[in-house]
Amino acid sequence: MNLLTVNKLTKTYKEKTIINQIDFKVPDNACVALIGPNGAGKTTTLKMLAGLLQSSSGEIIFHNRPKKGDFRNYIGYLPQYPTFYSWMTGYEFLVYCAKLCLLSPTAAKSRANELLQKTGIFDAKDKRIASYSGGMKQRLGIAQAIIHQPKLLLLDEPVSSLDPIGRKEILLLMEELKKEMTIFFSTHILRDAEEVSDELILLHQGKVIESGSISNLQDTYQTSMIKLEFQDSLEMYQEKVSQLSNVSDTYIDKNKLWVTAIDIPSAREEILFEAATHNWELTDFSIARASLEDMFMKAVNR
Numbered sequence: 001m002n003l004l005t006v007n008k009l010t011k012t013y014k015e016k017t018i019i020n021q022i023d024f025k026v027p028d029n030a031c032v033a034l035i036g037p038n039g040a041g042k043t044t045t046l047k048m049l050a051g052l053l054q055s056s057s058g059e060i061i062f063h064n065r066p067k068k069g070d071f072r073n074y075i076g077y078l079p080q081y082p083t084f085y086s087w088m089t090g091y092e093f094l095v096y097c098a099k100l101c102l103l104s105p106t107a108a109k110s111r112a113n114e115l116l117q118k119t120g121i122f123d124a125k126d127k128r129i130a131s132y133s134g135g136m137k138q139r140l141g142i143a144q145a146i147i148h149q150p151k152l153l154l155l156d157e158p159v160s161s162l163d164p165i166g167r168k169e170i171l172l173l174m175e176e177l178k179k180e181m182t183i184f185f186s187t188h189i190l191r192d193a194e195e196v197s198d199e200l201i202l203l204h205q206g207k208v209i210e211s212g213s214i215s216n217l218q219d220t221y222q223t224s225m226i227k228l229e230f231q232d233s234l235e236m237y238q239e240k241v242s243q244l245s246n247v248s249d250t251y252i253d254k255n256k257l258w259v260t261a262i263d264i265p266s267a268r269e270e271i272l273f274e275a276a277t278h279n280w281e282l283t284d285f286s287i288a289r290a291s292l293e294d295m296f297m298k299a300v301n302r
């Protein structure tokens with residue numbers, strides 16, 4: 001079942017269309033990444049999903065129910081640039097957020113402690129937020145976003161501003177959280193999307209240009225490449241390989257011979273047969289997968 005279905009969602013400011021009739025689905029219990037370069041419209045999309053921004057047209061449907069009325073219980077949201085009362089401690093802030101979500105004082109305190117543990121900042125619970133690192137603030141932001149146990153967690157560029165260690169920690173936290181809720185997050189860093197998400201939605205200039213699981217997208221955009229390494233005489237082998245019937249093109253880069261082919265299995269068979277028959281000094285053979293960057297560029301240029 002789909003937790004979220006978006007149909008022809010559009011946002012226009014005056015004459016300018018920022019989001020142009022986008023359609024996508026977010027399955028229950030999935031982690032979906034909305035990928036796009038700066039200005040693609042990711043924040044605008046997330047704000048419409050969160051109910052913070054009115055769409056110009058189109059519909060957002062939760063569990064087959066059009067998003068009319070109050071859906072705040074359903075959704076947790078971490079903005080791209082979260083702000084906190086930095087004079088509060090992390091614990092005070094979460095108790096305050098829990099009370100805003102109408103938890104009783106006792107329940108609010110216990111939920112705050114639970115989430116400080118879960119997000120790994122319990123040891124700093126009594127320190128002022130002003131003293132927190134970027135990664136700790138992001139954890140606190142995630143804690144406030146899930147304080148009311150939402151079904152859908154919306155995260156706007158949750159790791160983009162963090163250093164590699166902070167980034168890794170938040171991605172690991174997202175791995176944990178996705179066992180309990182659906183996560184929909186935006187990023188312009190393809191590697192982050194690849195690491196944690198099950199599905200991708202590629203957004204470019206306000207339009208969805210591609211969507212699906214990473215493996216399906218890789219199959220669609222697979223650049224057929226075989227990478228060969230030889231003891232030496234790379235140019236000589238290049239000449240031999242380029243004459244094989246299943247090989248479309250070859251080039252040398254970083255002491256490796258790269259081979260493109262329309263039909264990779266046939267090219268592999270042919271190369272390995274030749275190598276075995278003529279005792280080629282082949283030291284490495286591998287098939288290279290298309291990177292997400294390649295995929296995105298191809299989808300943009302289609």
Ligand SMILES: Nc1ncnc2c1ncn2[C@@H]1O[C@H](COP(=O)(O)OP(=O)(O)OP(=O)(O)O)[C@@H](O)[C@H]1O
Nearest residue numbers: 013018036037038039040041042043044045080188
């Ligand atoms: N209130 C507004 N009025 C007019 N244009 C706007 C408004 N808000 C956003 N835009 C424009 O909409 C486009 C998409 O902005 P948005 O912030 O959604 O992109 P984004 O993909 O989140 O980019 P970034 O990664 O830089 O945050 C941009 O060109 C932006 O200038």
